Amino acid sequence: MNNAQIRAFHAVASQGSYTKAAELLHVTQPTLSDHVKALEERYGVKLFQRQGRGVKLTGLGRALLDITRRQFYLEAEAEQLLTRAQGLLSGRIFVTADSPYLVVPLLGDFYRRYPGIEISVHFGNSERVLQDLKAHRADIGVMPEYIEDSQMHAQAYKKDQVVVLVPSGHEWARRSSIQFEELNGQRLIMREQGSTTRAIFEQAMRRYEIRPGTTLEIGSREGMREAVAAGLGIGYISASEVGHDNRIHPLVVRDAALNVTEYFVCLKESYPMPTISAFFELLNNTQDTAALETDAQNPA
Structure with missing residues (x-):
């Protein structure tokens, strides 16, 4: 099975639009359409139906999306398993944030604790943060405000x-x-x-x-x-x-x-991964420290 075709399908299915999917994968829309068309023709199936400017999954498309979500999760799990075996001595974490002011100091603390972990950071608005997470282009997102999403784990x-x-x-x-x-x-x-x-x-x-x-x-x-x-x-x-x-x-x-209110967000399926759970543990410790300092400054 062609991996590029599967990733193209997953991006379009996740975003509901060829245009948005092409932007996420940094490919042209015709290239993306060719990948999806080739996948459909290879197996003689229909995965999408056109709906206005977007697309709607067929029943088979919905079933395949469930599989590709598990596939990308298992890929991440395999990578994190190998990282965990090394005691977080190596690995990589991808972050998309709405601004550098909040996340960069925390990433500095994370780097000092786990210097072997490579960190990649991109910046964009809230819409970009959620898109990157759902397309598995980011492990952790930082954004102001948060709309409840069953796929996401969010921490204020x-x-x-x-x-x-x-x-x-x-x-x-x-x-x-x-x-x-x-x-x-x-x-x-x-x-x-x-x-x-x-x-x-x-x-x-x-x-x-x-x-x-x-x-x-x-x-x-x-x-x-x-x-x-x-x-x-x-x-x-x-x-x-x-x-x-x-x-x-x-x-x-x-x-x-x-x-x-600024939130840190990740996919629920990714939360158990060692690098991600280690980051959220650092986040909790930082919040606890701030709370203790506030209590000390404002005694009862």
């Missing part, structure tokens, strides 16, 4: 707040906060579709009936910061990601609950 890690950003020369730069209604008519810089931070901000805009003057869409946090610094509009970002940049100034929104 840290609460944060979304703040508004203005350039240092802005008339609001001498203030520490604003009312949400003050954004009416302002030029706003928005994150791309698929960003959870954007979804949270847009929900608040609808709730408070905020109508911006014009909007500019930027596809990354770094782009958002640079656009605000260049005076292209008013942006927003998680408070923990503001950092030290004298070109921009953060403002708390006093009357809107722009709260976000």
Whole structure:
């Protein structure tokens, strides 16, 4: 059986779209279609039915997807078994995160504990995080907020707040906060579709009936910061990601609950794997330490 054809089928079946599957596997859509077509023709079967812009699995396709999920899990299990036999002296862990600010320090701790484990990190929005996990392109994902998914194991890690950003020369730069209604008519810089931070901000805009003057869409946090610094509009970002940049100034929104909780996520089937379980163990220890420090600073 052709492995490329099976991986092509699994990607399309998992994503429900040839376009999304091609992006995940970094191949062209015609190449992906050829792999799936060749698999169907080889066995004289139909695995997908076209449905609008996406695809729908046939009964045989659903049965094959169950098998390919187990196949990729067993591949990972075999690799992790060999790694475990070496006492986590070697191996590799793939991470896709929504930003570097939270995950990089933890990966530093993980590396110091397990220096033989290779670490690969990619960054993208929440949609990309879930896609990479489901396509087995990432072992662990980091994302703000989390929608319940039966395939996933998720652990809340840290609460944060979304703040508004203005350039240092802005008339609001001498203030520490604003009312949400003050954004009416302002030029706003928005994150791309698929960003959870954007979804949270847009929900608040609808709730408070905020109508911006014009909007500019930027596809990354770094782009958002640079656009605000260049005076292209008013942006927003998680408070923990503001950092030290004298070109921009953060403002708390006093009357809107722009709260976000960062989650670490993995496939439930992958959670028992030694490198992944070791990372979540480190995560738990870090949270316990933080809780003890908070208790010490705030005695009863």
